[in-house]
Amino acid sequence: xxxxxxxxxxxxxxxxxxxxxxxxxxxxxxxxxxxxxxxxxxxxxxxxxxxxxxxxxxxxxxxxxxxxxxxxxxxxxxxxxxxxxxxxxxxxxxxxxxxxxxxxxxxxxxxxxxxxxxxxxxxxxxxxxxxxxxxxxxxxxxxxxxxxxxxxxxxxxxxxxxxxxxxxxxxxxxxxxxxxx
Amino acid sequence: xxxxxxxxxxxxxxxxxxxxxxxxxxxxxxxxxxxxxxxxxxxxxxxxxxxxxxxxxxxxxxxxxxxxxxxxxxxxxxxxxxxxxxxxxxxxxxxxxxxxxxxxxxxxxxxxxxxxxxxxxxxxxxxxxxxxxxxxxxxxxxxxxxxxxxxxxxxxxxxxxxxxxxxxxxxxxxxxxxxxxxxxxxxxxxxxxxxxxxxxxxxxxxxxxxxxxxxxxxxxxxxxxxxxxxxxxxxxxxxxxxxxxxxxxxxxxxxxxxxxxxxxxxxxxxxxxxxxxxxxxxxxxxxxxxxxxxxxxxxxxxxxxxxxxxxxxxxxxxxxxxxxxxxxxxxxxxxxxxxxxxxxxxxxxxxxxxxxxxxxxxxxxxxxxxxxxxxxxxxxxxxxxxxxxxxxxxxxxxxxxxxxxxxxxxxxxxxxxxxxxxxxxxxxxxxxxxxxxxxxxxxxxxxxxxxxxxxxxxxxxxxxxx
Numbered sequence: 101x102x103x104x105x106x107x108x109x110x111x112x113x114x115x116x117x118x119x120x121x122x123x124x125x126x127x128x129x130x131x132x133x134x135x136x137x138x139x140x141x142x143x144x145x146x147x148x149x150x151x152x153x154x155x156x157x158x159x160x161x162x163x164x165x166x167x168x169x170x171x172x173x174x175x176x177x178x179x180x181x182x183x184x185x186x187x188x189x190x191x192x193x194x195x196x197x198x199x200x201x202x203x204x205x206x207x208x209x210x211x212x213x214x215x216x217x218x219x220x221x222x223x224x225x226x227x228x229x230x231x232x233x234x235x236x237x238x239x240x241x242x243x244x245x246x247x248x249x250x251x252x253x254x255x256x257x258x259x260x261x262x263x264x265x266x267x268x269x270x271x272x273x274x275x276x277x278x279x280x281x
Numbered sequence: 282x283x284x285x286x287x288x289x290x291x292x293x294x295x296x297x298x299x300x301x302x303x304x305x306x307x308x309x310x311x312x313x314x315x316x317x318x319x320x321x322x323x324x325x326x327x328x329x330x331x332x333x334x335x336x337x338x339x340x341x342x343x344x345x346x347x348x349x350x351x352x353x354x355x356x357x358x359x360x361x362x363x364x365x366x367x368x369x370x371x372x373x374x375x376x377x378x379x380x381x382x383x384x385x386x387x388x389x390x391x392x393x394x395x396x397x398x399x400x401x402x403x404x405x406x407x408x409x410x411x412x413x414x415x416x417x418x419x420x421x422x423x424x425x426x427x428x429x430x431x432x433x434x435x436x437x438x439x440x441x442x443x444x445x446x447x448x449x450x451x452x453x454x455x456x457x458x459x460x461x462x463x464x465x466x467x468x469x470x471x472x473x474x475x476x477x478x479x480x481x482x483x484x485x486x487x488x489x490x491x492x493x494x495x496x497x498x499x500x501x502x503x504x505x506x507x508x509x510x511x512x513x514x515x516x517x518x519x520x521x522x523x524x525x526x527x528x529x530x531x532x533x534x535x536x537x538x539x540x541x542x543x544x545x546x547x548x549x550x551x552x553x554x555x556x557x558x559x560x561x562x563x564x565x566x567x568x569x570x571x572x573x574x575x576x577x578x579x580x581x582x583x584x585x586x587x588x589x590x591x592x593x594x595x596x597x598x599x600x601x602x603x604x605x606x607x608x609x610x611x612x613x614x615x616x617x618x619x620x621x622x623x624x625x626x627x628x629x630x631x632x633x634x635x636x637x638x639x640x641x642x643x644x645x646x647x648x649x650x651x652x653x654x655x656x657x658x659x660x661x662x663x664x665x666x667x668x669x670x671x672x673x674x675x676x677x678x679x680x681x682x683x684x685x686x687x688x689x690x691x692x693x694x695x696x697x698x699x700x701x702x703x704x705x706x707x708x709x710x711x712x713x714x715x716x717x718x719x720x721x722x723x724x725x726x727x728x729x730x731x732x733x734x735x736x737x738x739x740x741x742x743x744x745x746x747x
Contacts, residue, residue, distance in 0.1 A: 101574060101577065101578055103570070104511070104515070104570060104571075104574050105511075107570075114518055149404045150400060151404075151405070151406050151407050151429070152407070153407065153428065153429040153430070153431055153743070153746075154406070154429070154454070154743065155429075155451040155452065155453060155454040155457075155743045156406050156453060156454040156455055156741065156742070156743050157451070157454025157455070157457065157535060157537070158454070159404050159405060159406065159454075160454060160455060160498075160535065161534070162404050163404050163498075164517075164520075164521060164524070166517070167514075167517040167518060167520070167521050168514060168517065168518045168521075169518065169521050179403075179404060181402035181403070182402075183400075193429070194431060196428065196429060196430055196431055196746075197378075197430075198376075198378045198427050198428045198429075198430055199399065199407055199428050199429075202399045202400050202407065202428070206400055228436075228447060228448055228451060229431045229432075229433070229436065229451075231436065232431050232432040232433075232435070232436055233432060233435075234430050234431050234432035234435075235431055235432070252451075252537065253454065253535070255528070255534055
């Protein structure tokens, strides 16, 4: 134990610089964001992850966001256990019929302002399960989706770019839109 | 092979006596009726046989009545096909969540229930756990699944072999290589083709990389649930390095869709092979330190040793494979006992202990990590040259099945093909037998040890919900 800790002190960190987030990525989602959201959240987002029937591939890559290479929390982004604490509902999977009620309840348990991010091809479009009678398909069929991060599964850097872009967009959302929303 | 009810009953009796090991139970429509298939293997052998019974008027004699390990699969197939298993011990719906659900009772002074899920606190799959507890102690656990039911097997019917392979690779994302591998082997046996030696070796390398990544990640996650996040932070970095290595060498971090029926999708360059060698050497050095850290941290050992003990007799009865079976005295590994390319020419040993606790499952995985690294090295050292794919002939109806050892345990795949299309398929995850094993192993443990015990089994939800 002592040796591991001492080595960790001198080894230098594994964490990589933040990925570059392109200008185009902070996106069209701005239309729905308001001053209230910006004032309350700043650049910090609490995320409730919800598996709506994925194959678990997306979960593996979302979990990888927390490893030493990606270190999600340095960006003010944090996964929380309760929807009561969450600003963002991050949905994976092709929304199975058996998860519909649980997804609705989770979303309703969140306090406003709240946002929905669809992660992976399944949550974005239904993916290879789109035609299944056991699935509803894209999350957008039930909830308003603010950001889509496609991929099967999206790798952690793609996820980071999307999330940082989203947080940036939230922090710099033009004030005038708020009064309309 | 189509059989009559008497033979069906004999097969059920063999399962009950332990002479044969249950592999899978599934069904498919046949006109107005339904055919029920039962797969099993003689104990100690990987030679799987499939028996088929016509279920007239949608009735068939229950297998679960004789072999409780078949209960979940029997419930699932009844939901999917409207079948009735006569005299079944558990007629409750499984995948169909539209009706009310009665959990099994636990009655006694002071006993109360804790419902958890389907949405969990962490980033994991959906499922419901109903704990009946007396104070801190778990008296009964019942897992209710089906939340990730996507109708995957139904979607495979009528698809091209190529598209069905993609679906197979998405039954449980953490085992995408193993599923693609199992499906491909079943197809190849149905068509009577042999993949080129280079493709076979590359498949082995990918399968062992997948095992490495999962074992690294899970060992850390189990320690994390035992209150030792340092281990998780360090092994998560090792896992990440394996995934990055996989992406560099095979073009996808999880190596999805890289194994295809007939061969493999991507080749391995000389430079990539060299990168695998140097990365593995480095990982092995770092891993050596971490396994020592695991062994020498008394507070961690205190959580691991004796927790979540699975009785070898129950592991035997359920037919548990993988690290769960091998930690509870079950000596089976499809790579050795149902030999397939390239393992039929590889040298490796199958670890086994019988303590059956969380620590035993970690010990098995730690030994398997070393084995995987040496297997990859051997495969690289003898990597043949040549083509990556064999052509798939168009044939009239043919069937084939295969057992492939994923990181969890043996995955069974069965296909029936006609003119390049999939007429019927079944893929059976090892987790079908882990869930009931977990329910028994958790009895008498405290609620706070559930995450630790659960992660040490790490059953797939999506893999069973199908």
